[in-house]
Amino acid sequence: MDSDTKRKLQLTIGFAVFVLAVAVSYFSVTEVENPQRDIYLVIDVSGSMADQSKIIFAKNAAIEFVNAFQLDNSSDYRIGLIAFEARVNTLAKLTDDPSGLKDAISLLQAGGGTAMGDAIRTADDLFSQESGSDARKTVLLLTDGVSNTGMNPITAAQNAKGSGLTIFTVAYGNDADFSTLNQIATMTGGKFYKALSGQDLVTTFANIADVMISPVAHYGSRTLILVAIPILLFIPVIERGVSTMIHKAEETFLDKRRTPPQPTCPNCGILNRTTSKFCKKCGNSLRRRN
Amino acid sequence: MTKRSAKEILTNIPLFFGGLFMIYLAAVDETLFNFILGKTLQTQLTVALATTVAAALPMFFAVGMIKQSIVSGLYTIYYYERMLQGVIFWILTIIVLISIAAIIVVEGVHQFNVPILAGCVLLTMYLIIYTIKIHKKQNP
Numbered sequence: 566m567d568s569d570t571k572r573k574l575q576l577t578i579g580f581a582v583f584v585l586a587v588a589v590s591y592f593s594v595t596e597v598e599n600p601q602r603d604i605y606l607v608i609d610v611s612g613s614m615a616d617q618s619k620i621i622f623a624k625n626a627a628i629e630f631v632n633a634f635q636l637d638n639s640s641d642y643r644i645g646l647i648a649f650e651a652r653v654n655t656l657a658k659l660t661d662d663p664s665g666l667k668d669a670i671s672l673l674q675a676g677g678g679t680a681m682g683d684a685i686r687t688a689d690d691l692f693s694q695e696s697g698s699d700a701r702k703t704v705l706l707l708t709d710g711v712s713n714t715g716m717n718p719i720t721a722a723q724n725a726k727g728s729g730l731t732i733f734t735v736a737y738g739n740d741a742d743f744s745t746l747n748q749i750a751t752m753t754g755g756k757f758y759k760a761l762s763g764q765d766l767v768t769t770f771a772n773i774a775d776v777m778i779s780p781v782a783h784y785g786s787r788t789l790i791l792v793a794i795p796i797l798l799f800i801p802v803i804e805r806g807v808s809t810m811i812h813k814a815e816e817t818f819l820d821k822r823r824t825p826p827q828p829t830c831p832n833c834g835i836l837n838r839t840t841s842k843f844c845k846k847c848g849n850s851l852r853r854r855n
Numbered sequence: 856m857t858k859r860s861a862k863e864i865l866t867n868i869p870l871f872f873g874g875l876f877m878i879y880l881a882a883v884d885e886t887l888f889n890f891i892l893g894k895t896l897q898t899q900l901t902v903a904l905a906t907t908v909a910a911a912l913p914m915f916f917a918v919g920m921i922k923q924s925i926v927s928g929l930y931t932i933y934y935y936e937r938m939l940q941g942v943i944f945w946i947l948t949i950i951v952l953i954s955i956a957a958i959i960v961v962e963g964v965h966q967f968n969v970p971i972l973a974g975c976v977l978l979t980m981y982l983i984i985y986t987i988k989i990h991k992k993q994n995p
Contacts, residue, residue: 572933579932583911591903768963786903790910791882798918798931 579797586793590786601700604644605688609708611650615675622763626770627670633774636663649684650677682716689725702730709737722749731755871924877917916948945986952979
């Protein structure tokens with residue numbers, strides 16, 4: 566085969582691999598089963614949230630979050646609102662009415678301690694009362710501080726995990742308890758986010774909404790494409806490797822065929838090893854005498 | 856260490872890290888994927904196409920950068936090898952990086968995409984210098 570034909574053949578094989586990967590990727594794009602998703606926004610309204618207009622940004626972020634879901638009667642989503650300081654207040658139960666929810670968000674006011682664990686437990690209790698068994702239960706927890714009263718948040722998260730809750734946590738500002746929030750999110754299969762400024766918070770909430778809404782899972786197909794590209798481009802290396810392997814296998818096979826037969830002792834008739842010079846039973850010389 | 860080998864390492868290290876950055880873009884970053892899906896109706900076909908473009912495009916250039924930096928002894932297919940020898944490969948890489956950076960700027964810069972934007976800008980700057988060097992070498 567001349568070199569030009571070989572190059573074209575390599576290119577054709579490469580494209581065939583790529584097209585195959587794209588085809589497989591097409592069929593591996595799956596729609597995420599989308600049963601009811603119930604979400605509780607659990608927002609910290611402790612005294613520290615009054616600093617630097619944090620509560621205003623939190624309200625904006627929450628409203629953007631609600632807008633992203635485009636709630637109506639036919640929607641697969643319901644959202645509720647819990648505010649917590651030293652006490653926990655349920656401002657809106659799970660609903661698909663965006664205006665009622667936004668009204669509740671506008672009522673948020675800062676002041677008091679931080680009972681993070683109690684807030685998680687309240688969300689857990691409300692889900693068990695309001696959600697069906699097939700609904701995906703999600704909590705979006707926002708806080709700017711450290712839990713300083715009520716139930717231990719890790720214990721509350723462990724209980725919530727047992728009830729099938731997924732908790733996304735958002736640490737607002739530098740004073741939040743990053744490690745606890747990270748632990749809660751990891752433990753319950755959620756994700757931990759940091760929002761250092763008010764604008765970050767709005768963007769973070771929008772990103773979390775995107776993650777929750779995304780109707781397709783495409784990472785499997787993406788991996789396929791990622792693997793196909795280097796295979797396509799490195800076909801000469803693969804070809805050389807394969808031909809070397811075939812060559813070595815052939816040589817090994819031929820070597821085996823070339824191996825001389827095991828010598829038989831002319832005295833006792835016992836079969837000996839190929840390299841033996843004397844019979845292993847009677848000690849007679851195995852060398853042929855001329 | 857000779858002057859020549861030191862110079863080669865200095866050229867290869869940024870290319871290698873650039874390659875890793877492009878692999879990151881191909882494997883994890885959603886900028887191109889979201890941009891394509893944002894402009895089209897979301898169906899199985901468009902998702903598959905967006906996935907293909909978002910993964911294949913950066914990966915195509917990542918392979919070239921890694922190849923030129925640490926595995927230059929391995930041969931890729933003839934046409935890709937020819938592309939790598941000239942400046943066209945690097946110009947196309949720069950175009951892809953600038954496009955991703957532009958999408959990020961247009962869609963909105965935030966804490967999650969700032970590192971990607973910074974990476975795109977730095978790699979673009981390096982590749983512009985690298986391309987000019989190659990062009991000068993080929994056309995003295």
